[in-house]
Amino acid sequence: MIPDEILATLTLRAGFNSAVVVAGTACLGVAAGVIGSFMLLRKRAMVSDALSHATLPGIALAFLIATALGMEGRSLPVLLAGALFSGVLGVLAIQAISRFTRLPEDAAIGAVLSVFFGVGVVLLSHIQTLATGNQAGLKTFILGQTAAMNRNEAMAIAGLALAALAACVLLFKEFRLLCFDPGFAAGQGWPTVRIDLTLMGLTTLVTVIGLQTVGLILIIALLIVPPAAARFWTEKLWAMLVIAAVLGGISGWLGASLSALVPRLPAGAVIVLVAGSLFLFSFLFAPARGVVATAWRQARLRLAYAEQAALTGLLHGRPPASGGMDTWLRVRGMVRDSALTARGRDAARSSERNRRLWERFLIHYPTLVPGRANWGIDPIDRVLPRDLVLELESLPEQLSP
Amino acid sequence: MDMLFSLRSGQKPGDGPAAPASPLEVRDLTVAYNRKPVLWSVDYTAPSQGLIAIVGPNGAGKSTFVKACLGLVPSVSGSVKVYGSPLGKRRSLIGYVPQRESVDWDFPASALDVAAMGRYGMIGWCRPVGRAHREAARACLDRVGMADFADRQIGQLSGGQQQRVFLARALAQEARIYFMDEPFAGVDAATERAVIQVLRDLDSAGRTVICVHHDLQTVADYFDHVLLLNTRVVAAGPVGSTLNAETLHRTYGGRLGPADVPGVRKHVAEAGAA
Ligand SMILES: Nc1ncnc2c1ncn2[C@@H]1O[C@H](COP(=O)(O)OP(=O)(O)OP(=O)(O)O)[C@@H](O)[C@H]1O
Ligand SMILES: [Mg+2]
Numbered sequence: 001m002i003p004d005e006i007l008a009t010l011t012l013r014a015g016f017n018s019a020v021v022v023a024g025t026a027c028l029g030v031a032a033g034v035i036g037s038f039m040l041l042r043k044r045a046m047v048s049d050a051l052s053h054a055t056l057p058g059i060a061l062a063f064l065i066a067t068a069l070g071m072e073g074r075s076l077p078v079l080l081a082g083a084l085f086s087g088v089l090g091v092l093a094i095q096a097i098s099r100f101t102r103l104p105e106d107a108a109i110g111a112v113l114s115v116f117f118g119v120g121v122v123l124l125s126h127i128q129t130l131a132t133g134n135q136a137g138l139k140t141f142i143l144g145q146t147a148a149m150n151r152n153e154a155m156a157i158a159g160l161a162l163a164a165l166a167a168c169v170l171l172f173k174e175f176r177l178l179c180f181d182p183g184f185a186a187g188q189g190w191p192t193v194r195i196d197l198t199l200m201g202l203t204t205l206v207t208v209i210g211l212q213t214v215g216l217i218l219i220i221a222l223l224i225v226p227p228a229a230a231r232f233w234t235e236k237l238w239a240m241l242v243i244a245a246v247l248g249g250i251s252g253w254l255g256a257s258l259s260a261l262v263p264r265l266p267a268g269a270v271i272v273l274v275a276g277s278l279f280l281f282s283f284l285f286a287p288a289r290g291v292v293a294t295a296w297r298q299a300r301l302r303l304a305y306a307e308q309a310a311l312t313g314l315l316h317g318r319p320p321a322s323g324g325m326d327t328w329l330r331v332r333g334m335v336r337d338s339a340l341t342a343r344g345r346d347a348a349r350s351s352e353r354n355r356r357l358w359e360r361f362l363i364h365y366p367t368l369v370p371g372r373a374n375w376g377i378d379p380i381d382r383v384l385p386r387d388l389v390l391e392l393e394s395l396p397e398q399l400s401p
Numbered sequence: 402m403d404m405l406f407s408l409r410s411g412q413k414p415g416d417g418p419a420a421p422a423s424p425l426e427v428r429d430l431t432v433a434y435n436r437k438p439v440l441w442s443v444d445y446t447a448p449s450q451g452l453i454a455i456v457g458p459n460g461a462g463k464s465t466f467v468k469a470c471l472g473l474v475p476s477v478s479g480s481v482k483v484y485g486s487p488l489g490k491r492r493s494l495i496g497y498v499p500q501r502e503s504v505d506w507d508f509p510a511s512a513l514d515v516a517a518m519g520r521y522g523m524i525g526w527c528r529p530v531g532r533a534h535r536e537a538a539r540a541c542l543d544r545v546g547m548a549d550f551a552d553r554q555i556g557q558l559s560g561g562q563q564q565r566v567f568l569a570r571a572l573a574q575e576a577r578i579y580f581m582d583e584p585f586a587g588v589d590a591a592t593e594r595a596v597i598q599v600l601r602d603l604d605s606a607g608r609t610v611i612c613v614h615h616d617l618q619t620v621a622d623y624f625d626h627v628l629l630l631n632t633r634v635v636a637a638g639p640v641g642s643t644l645n646a647e648t649l650h651r652t653y654g655g656r657l658g659p660a661d662v663p664g665v666r667k668h669v670a671e672a673g674a675a
Contacts (some may be wrong), residue, residue: 041508135456170527177518187471187524189492190573235554237509368549 010257021146022256023152024161025267026212026267029222029252032163033207033244034168036223037230038199041179041237044105047094047200049220050113052207053085054090056120056216056314059141060127074137076153076212081209083141084214090116091200144215144268146259159211165245175199176237213256214269221275222248229279232286249280251275263362304377308355311348314340352381357392364395422485423447424578424609425470430479432462432469440464441633443479447578447611451625452604454614458653461631463613465501467580468647470611471497483578493522496576498584499565506556512566513551518540519573541572546595561588568596577611585616597623620644 010022041047064081067115082105090112097108168175177185178195186192203223210219230243255271287293310320310329319338320326329335334344358376361384373383381389415485434439439462447453455463468474470481472488484493496519517530517538524534542548545565550558555566568619571579584600586592600610600623614620620627620640629635629641629652636648 043505173521173524173528173530174516174526176510177521178509180510180515180518181499183468183473183499183503184570185521186473187495187497187499190521204607231509235509236511237514240509256575332584 006257006261010254010349016387017151018257018260019151019350020151020154020158021260022253024149024158025146025252025256025271026249027158027161027165027252028210028213029226029248029250029255029271031168031248032210032219032222032243032252033163033226033230033246034165034241034250035199035206036166036204036248037227037237037241037244038175038179039203040231042196042199044200044203045220045224046109047091048207048223049205050094050109050116051087052206052211052216052219053113053120054093054116055087055208055211056117056142057123058082058084058086058089058120059138060123061086062121063127064242073298079138079141080208083211086116087204087207091204098185117336138321140215140266141211142215142217143212144213144218144259144271145263146256146267147214149212153212155293157213160205160209164205165200167202168241171195171198172241207332213267214271215266218268218272219376221268221272222251224334225275225279226251227273229275229282229286232282232289234288247275247278251278266312301374301377303375309375311340311344311351312355315348315352327341348380357389360392360395364392368374406441412497414596416602421449422482424449424481424484425611426485427470428482430466430469430481432465432474433477433479434465438477440476440630441468443629443630443634445634445637447609450604451639452600452623453529453609453611453626453628454618454620454624455465455611455628455630456614456620456644456652457635458631461652463630464582466630467497467582467613469610469616470580471495492516494577496571498571498572498579498581500582501560501564501586508555510555511552512542512547512555512558512562512569513538515555515566516551516583518570538569538573541569541611542566543570544572545599560586561592564588565592565596568599572599572603576608578602579611581610581612583615585612585614585619593619596617617649630636 036045036048039045052339054220059079059082062078062085063073065082066075066078071078093112094105097103097111098105101108101113127138169211174185174190174195175299177188177190178192179200185195207216207219210222210331214222227240227244228245229247230240233243234240250272251271254274255267258270259265275398282290284290284292305323306322307328310325311334313320314329314335316344319331326335326338333346334341340348355376357380362375375383380392384392423446425445425450427443427445428442431438443466455466465474469476472481481488483494488495493625513535517535519541520530520534520538524530535645539548540553542551545568547562547569548646550562550566555563558566564587568581568584571581584596588596600612612624614624621644624640626638627640628637629643629648631652631654635652636643
């Protein structure tokens with residue numbers, strides 16, 4: 001494959017048709033990222049997985065019925081109507097099972113997901129044995145295929161995805177309330193069941209329009225992986241939605257482009273690989289909640305507190321507890337021959353003062369919250385205003401244990 | 402005060418009997434989960450003044466009573482009236498503080514975001530939270546001493562601070578009747594005093610406050626009226642005449658006598674001396 005060709009597809013210059021398909025899939029990714037964020041926060045991630053698996057028998061049945069009636073079995077609207085029908089049926093089944101029995105919801109989800117999918121597989125095998133000869137396309141719904149998509153279909157996907165996105169933006173406040181505290185929402189008079197149904201309906205819409213591109217096994221990834229990745233970057237809901245939309249859009253874009261270049265590659269799998277890589281990157285490196293950033297912050301804090309304790313100890317004639325700390329202070333020129341150097345003594349004195357003032361501050365202003373500084377460690381004169389530091393210095397000595 | 406005034410003046414003549422309707426009137430309320438009645442034929446009429454405590458053992462149906470009053474759980478029988486009308490018409494008059502454990506505190510929201518949720522009912526469908534509403538929510542955080550924490554993610558607050566955020570959200574509702582499910586759970590003495598002060602302010606502003614309360618030692622100090630609940634109403638009325646060894650014994654079924662609770666012992670002793 002020539003790199004030029006790859007670049008052309010990615011930048012939408014490889015012909016109008018493939019440009020529309022790529023853009024449509026990216027729109028789908030954006031909508032799925034936003035709607036999936038709400039599903040994730042509503043703790044309904046697995047329900048959407050069951051929903052997508054439950055579409056398979058509907059697709060197969062729609063094909064059989066349409067063929068029996070002498071219509072074109074592979075017509076997309078017919079198949080998607082079938083998918084919609086059985087997907088909704090699956091979700092209703094989950095709700096009925098968990099409402100009228102004592103089974104936990106995850107058991108209901110597992111049962112519905114596997115039974116519906118199993119029925120779908122059986123029906124598909126049956127279709128395979130028919131002599132109609134035009135059943136080949138059905139399999140692409142399982143793993144997704146962009147190559148077969150035409151321009152109008154892609155435009156329809158983009159339009160519906162953007163409509164779903166617009167609904168989410170309009171209902172931002174209602175969804176936020178529902179996801180955080182449905183009991184309070186109902187107490188305030190919001191029709192929580194209807195809002196819930198709207199969210200579920202939008203999820204169904206995204207799932208059904210994503211069947212052809214991403215496939216029913218992996219559409220869950222587009223709904224859940226970008227939002228889960230976005231959560232690592234922020235503590236704010238609107239930021240989470242924007243980031244999830246961007247990550248979902250990138251996944252759809254790259255996935256559709258690569259799958260258009262290599263038609264043997266199922267688009268769903270490529271999209272999931274891209275989304276999964278973005279998730280892994282976020283999990284590791286996101287500054288807010290990523291593991292590397294968290295571990296790095298923790299390690300720096302630990303070192304700073306250990307250094308503070310060691311310096312103060314040395315000032316009062318106690319050697320550092322660990323040899324590592326001794327080496328560290330020697331490297332920094334603060335200790336020589338197990339005694340403080342002049343520089344070390346200065347550092348120890350100011351560290352002790354810093355610590356004393358921070359202690360007073362924390363006790364006297366218990367409700368204040370740090371901005372970007374590390375309270376207790378960063379030099380207090382650089383963090384707090386001067387008059388406040390003077391006030392702290394003038395406070396009487398606390399009774400120390 | 403504004404709201405009280407408009408409410409009274411908005412009342413048309415012939416809008417009901419001359420006697421002002423009780424803030425909360427519960428008739429023959431029965432709620433059953435899994436075929437077993439959790440509340441059974443509960444009758445209760447709330448007084449229009451004074452703080453009200455709902456007291457009872459774990460599983461007595463206190464939370465269920467509050468939820469049924471708010472229409473959050475379906476009832477098998479009975480009716481709930483708020484200021485003389487069925488719930489549906491009175492939603493905007495009701496404020497709610499759920500049990501703290503009822504939500505996931507890892508949710509991406511700041512204390513201010515949560516307090517602002519109290520305004521959503523006034524804002525209405527599909528409209529964003531405007532500046533005026535945000536400022537109102539901030540003022541409510543300030544009233545419960547949480548202004549400094551406005552921008553902090555709620556998961557990074559202590560339990561008592563989370564409880565106060567919930568209280569601020571209820572204040573932001575500007576309701577006339579408040580239902581609070583254990584607003585004192587897990588808060589320290591200082592916070593408890595701050596919260597009770599807010600509740601007393603609400604009471605003197607003419608609001609009705611109904612609290613599920615677990616601490617028998619402080620019921621008599623904090624509240625004016627009590628509803629002793631254990632599936633059925635055991636007793637209801639002013640704290641002084643309602644809370645005694647006999648009613649507590651009937652509520653807690655001998656699991657707990659007044660001798661186990663110093664505050665109640667003191668209270669019972671005082672009542673006996675009077
Ligand atoms: N959703 C539910 N489904 C089934 N049973 C429930 C449900 N919620 C509560 N119960 C049962 O109803 C009874 C009353 O519960 P409720 O939560 O009202 O008690 P409570 O008085 O608030 O207790 P606590 O002091 O522990 O908060 C309990 O026995 C509980 O097990
Ligand atoms: Mg309770």
